[in-house]
Amino acid sequence: GSTIGIIGGGQLGRMLAMAAARLGYRTVVLEPQPDCPAAQVANRQITAAYDDPAALAELADASAAVTYEFENVPVEAASALAAKVPVHPPARALEVAQDRVTEKTFLNGIGIATADFRAVDNDNELTAALKAFGGSGILKTRRMGYDGKGQRVFRNVEAGGFAGTCEAMGNVPLILEAFVPFEREISVIAARGIDGAVAAYDPAENVHRHGILHTSTLPAGISAGTVIAAQEAASTILSALDYVGVIGVEFFVLADGSLLANEIAPRVHNSGHWTEAACIVSQFEQHIRAVAGLPLGNPGRHSDCVMENLIGDDVLRVPELLAEPDLMLHLYGKAEARPGRKMGHFTRISRRG
Numbered sequence: 350g351s352t353i354g355i356i357g358g359g360q361l362g363r364m365l366a367m368a369a370a371r372l373g374y375r376t377v378v379l380e381p382q383p384d385c386p387a388a389q390v391a392n393r394q395i396t397a398a399y400d401d402p403a404a405l406a407e408l409a410d411a412s413a414a415v416t417y418e419f420e421n422v423p424v425e426a427a428s429a430l431a432a433k434v435p436v437h438p439p440a441r442a443l444e445v446a447q448d449r450v451t452e453k454t455f456l457n458g459i460g461i462a463t464a465d466f467r468a469v470d471n472d473n474e475l476t477a478a479l480k481a482f483g484g485s486g487i488l489k490t491r492r493m494g495y496d497g498k499g500q501r502v503f504r505n506v507e508a509g510g511f512a513g514t515c516e517a518m519g520n521v522p523l524i525l526e527a528f529v530p531f532e533r534e535i536s537v538i539a540a541r542g543i544d545g546a547v548a549a550y551d552p553a554e555n556v557h558r559h560g561i562l563h564t565s566t567l568p569a570g571i572s573a574g575t576v577i578a579a580q581e582a583a584s585t586i587l588s589a590l591d592y593v594g595v596i597g598v599e600f601f602v603l604a605d606g607s608l609l610a611n612e613i614a615p616r617v618h619n620s621g622h623w624t625e626a627a628c629i630v631s632q633f634e635q636h637i638r639a640v641a642g643l644p645l646g647n648p649g650r651h652s653d654c655v656m657e658n659l660i661g662d663d664v665l666r667v668p669e670l671l672a673e674p675d676l677m678l679h680l681y682g683k684a685e686a687r688p689g690r691k692m693g694h695f696t697r698i699s700r701r702g
């Protein structure tokens with residue numbers, strides 16, 4: 350059968366379903382939220398929890414291959430599915446990406462540098478870790494954080510007096526990361542096919558606002574050597590995970606051009622949305638190609654561009670944006686523009702190559 354299963358029905362699932370349709374595939378989406386963005390374009394929605402055994406069995410039966418649009422798919426669900434139908438990327442990628450300590454340990458183990466870090470489970474461990482990092486660091490929940498949620502910054506604090514911090518963070522496992530004095534942030538979107546071929550897009554330079562990605566700019570203001578180092582690191586990660594599909598890898602760039610990996614996302618990534626406007630083959634098509642066992646497309650970039658997210662009331666800018674000649678608009682079909690909600694994005698072509 351030529352149906353692709355997608356776990357998760359948000360905007361990333363929607364854009365994957367659109368790319369799949371263009372390549373001639375049908376899609377079925379597993380998503381508990383009715384009338385989700387992806388269901389508006391997919392052929393079918395299974396409206397159930399991501400770990401519902403009957404729903405997973407139905408998804409496996411309906412699909413030639415299954416993929417996902419978010420990194421918090423339960424690992425057990427992905428593993429159970431994988432016994433019945435190919436699941437790409439592999440469950441191991443979820444396991445690594447879901448826990449910041451596991452993730453950094455994995456990256457360091459394959460020779461990719463990250464910020465120094467310590468697992469923190471109580472206020473005493475926090476005190477010790479902050480002391481070790483000279484009084485500065487970023488405390489994060491190990492799991493489930495996104496858009497900068499579940500984070501607390503400490504800058505030049507005196508050791509001690511942190512009673513209650515772990516409780517305020519929800520009494521969940523935490524990580525303290527050393528504060529990285531980065532010059533800029535970049536990300537690489539890369540893909541690995543079923544045949545092991547790797548295709549990496551150019552790194553984007555990312556600016557965040559209130560913890561949410563604001564813009565991705567191409568080209569990034571980095572040297573050719575840093576471009577290659579970032580793409581090679583992404584390729585190393587893909588091979589180490591025996592990965593199939595698209596991955597997003599976020600990096601900090603230091604003043605000397607060297608890189609520290611921040612985190613990986615085992616899926617298509619917001620900082621790769623520019624590829625639909627400035628490349629022949631977008632990250633969404635690339636992911637479907639990989640998952641379906643097709644050859645990967647050319648990740649080359651034909652234009653310089655800036656992608657910008659439309660968050661909440663930013664959608665009110667749509668009429669003026671549509672008046673711009675070299676701008677590609679993409680809305681997600683969400684009815685209500687709540688604060689902090691990703692409603693769409695646009696890519697402005699700044700120079701045609």
Ligand code: ATP
Nearest residue numbers: 464487494495496497498526527528529557611612
């Ligand atoms: P995402 O939505 O990208 O998944 P997230 O909630 O997982 O975000 P991170 O990417 O870990 O969070 O951090 C959010 C931002 O906070 C980073 O892009 C960076 O700007 C800043 N930041 C995170 N960790 C550090 C660090 N160790 N040192 C300095 N800045 C950091």
Ligand code: MG
Nearest residue numbers: 494495496612
């Ligand atoms: Mg993250």
Ligand code: MG
Nearest residue numbers: 496599611612
């Ligand atoms: Mg991030």
